[in-house]
Amino acid sequence: MRMILLGPPGSGKGTQAQKLIEKFQVPQVSTGDLFRSAAKNQTALGKKAKEYMDRGALVPDQVVIGMVEERMKQPDCKKGFILDGFPRTIPQAQALDKMLAGLGMNVDAVVEVDVPDQEVVRRISGRRTCRNCSAMYHIEFNKPKAAGKCDKCGSELYQRDDDKEEVIKSRLKVYHDQTAPLVEFYSKKNLVKKVDGIGSIDEIFGKVIGALGAK
Numbered sequence: 225m226r227m228i229l230l231g232p233p234g235s236g237k238g239t240q241a242q243k244l245i246e247k248f249q250v251p252q253v254s255t256g257d258l259f260r261s262a263a264k265n266q267t268a269l270g271k272k273a274k275e276y277m278d279r280g281a282l283v284p285d286q287v288v289i290g291m292v293e294e295r296m297k298q299p300d301c302k303k304g305f306i307l308d309g310f311p312r313t314i315p316q317a318q319a320l321d322k323m324l325a326g327l328g329m330n331v332d333a334v335v336e337v338d339v340p341d342q343e344v345v346r347r348i349s350g351r352r353t354c355r356n357c358s359a360m361y362h363i364e365f366n367k368p369k370a371a372g373k374c375d376k377c378g379s380e381l382y383q384r385d386d387d388k389e390e391v392i393k394s395r396l397k398v399y400h401d402q403t404a405p406l407v408e409f410y411s412k413k414n415l416v417k418k419v420d421g422i423g424s425i426d427e428i429f430g431k432v433i434g435a436l437g438a439k
């Protein structure tokens with residue numbers, strides 16, 4: 225299973241990716257998580273990425289592509305992967321094709337999770353993320369068992385700077401301008417399966433599985 229999850233910020237890609245990795249036993253490759261972890265460890269890459277992330281802009285293509293290339297070479301990606309948040313631009317998608325061709329691989333499916341902008345704003349502004357393991361919660365729709373603490377590892381939950389309302393608006397604009405054209409890019413390759421991203425986590429997961437033709 226080599227799959228791309230496409231959709232605006234807050235469409236639930238990360239949540240669905242978590243469920244998909246359990247089902248298909250392949251790693252999730254989330255460029256956002258990789259950047260956040262680099263930023264937390266204060267690496268050169270992390271510091272550079274944070275400048276862009278904090279204002280809702282995209283990290284430059286060469287930086288992202290180099291990082292994904294390294295990640296794809298790790299042995300766990302041999303059995304497949306769920307790409308979450310990458311590619312986000314046409315040059316990134318072209319680089320991915322090249323990278324995979326070099327490894328003798330290709331993309332099996334692109335799932336587009338469709339969620340309207342106003343719903344995105346409602347969802348993201350209530351989102352909380354675990355500082356330690358990146359698990360996600362929502363203050364209304366997916367509350368942790370103990371307020372402010374991660375169910376999985378007990379660490380503190382926080383609101384990402386880029387989940388604040390004014391930044392969400394710029395992230396949505398970036399999505400429509402730069403990432404949405406990927407739907408056409410992958411439609412030409414007959415890979416896109418569009419899924420309605422409104423509903424419960426399990427309902428949407430059911431739709432994703434159905435769209436993939438899996439059981």
Ligand code: AMP
Nearest residue numbers: 255256276277281282283288309310312
């Ligand atoms: P995410 O967690 O996927 O919403 O990503 C958070 C932020 O990380 C984005 O708003 C970008 O600043 C940066 N980022 C993540 N993935 C990419 C990518 N593929 N290309 C450029 N920037 C990215």
